């Protein structure tokens with residue numbers, strides 16, 4: 001008999017904050033051809049010959065500032081989500097990380113050990129990107145074909161514009177926003193501009209207004225469009241005028257051109273433009289992690305305040321809020337029902 005199960009997939013963190021563990025993690029992450037999309041030889045030259053010489057030490061220091069007694073915030077929060085979701089399902093729910101442990105293979109193995117044959121895999125990324133959603137699907141398919149050929153996997157699609165998600169994010173932000181603020185910034189993780197061209201099935205997208213057109217087949221694979229769409233729908237729900245909002249992209253790495261505007265530059269310039277009291281959220285991340293807690297809430301705050309800003313309000317991610325668990329439950333049920341099997 002077929003049995004269903006759920007696998008929640010997030011990005012993953014190093015085993016510890018030691019430099020060798022961070023190096024091992026970064027090596028797996030950055031040697032992924034969907035993250036640094038050069039041919040193996042050049043990728044290896046860049047990652048192993050240049051980035052991994054200094055970055056692990058710097059990243060390890062950053063991780064130390066957010067690490068807890070139980071470990072990485074990203075892993076802990078993903079596990080908290082799993083526990084809450086498990087209470088709502090009588091099918092097993094497991095987690096798997098795209099990089100490091102617990103791996104996707106580990107998660108599938110746990111499900112299979114419980115008799116699961118049909119898996120709903122939920123990549124925990126609202127917007128599609130080659131370096132997130134796509135690489136998760138690639139990895140899961142690779143593992144399935146090699147190790148679990150009898151298992152079926154159905155993937156939850158990016159949900160950046162779904163009403164249930166937008167309502168959830170808007171309500172969550174409404175509760176976290178201060179009474180007064182000059183602007184609300186949406187800082188999304190950045191990607192190299194080139195990634196957008198690579199994943200454009202129409203080969204027509206240029207960085208520009210195409211992302212803002214109402215309907216275009218390229219939007220399905222355009223990370224930039226999807227970030228703007230999430231923002232537009234959320235601020236409409238919140239009743240915040242567009243002029244009072246900023247979209248920016250953080251965490252760029254290397255010398256390639258990444259999608260703009262860059263969050264760090266924006267934070268430096270906003271006070272000069274009269275924005276002294278800023279609220280900022282990071283909707284490319286569903287759980288708080290290094291990129292939100294250190295890069296935005298610590299570094300970003302410092303940049304903004306040193307540039308003349310007076311108040312900086314970091315609005316945490318959805319993490320394990322019940323309304324967010326409701327959304328995950330609904331999206332998983334849609335896929336579970338799609339299997340049309342006795343579970």
Ligand SMILES: C=CC1=C(C)c2cc3[nH]c(cc4nc(cc5[nH]c(cc1n2)c(C)c5CCC(=O)O)C(CCC(=O)O)=C4C)c(C)c3C=C
Pocket residue numbers: 011012013014026035036055059072074125129131132189190191192223251253284285288289290291
């Ligand atoms: C070419 C490099 C990178 C691309 C492209 C990229 C895309 C991308 N990443 C996330 C989500 C997360 N990234 C995180 C950390 C992180 N990201 C990169 C590089 C790229 N990301 C690096 C090198 C690191 C490690 C830390 C560092 O040295 O700065 C994390 C946090 C992980 C944690 O343990 O907390 C997340 C989450 C998205 C959503 C995305 C594309 C849309």
Ligand SMILES: [Fe+2]
Pocket residue numbers: 189251
């Ligand atoms: Fe990243």
Ligand SMILES: [Fe+2]
Pocket residue numbers: 205210211212218219222224225
């Ligand atoms: Fe676009």
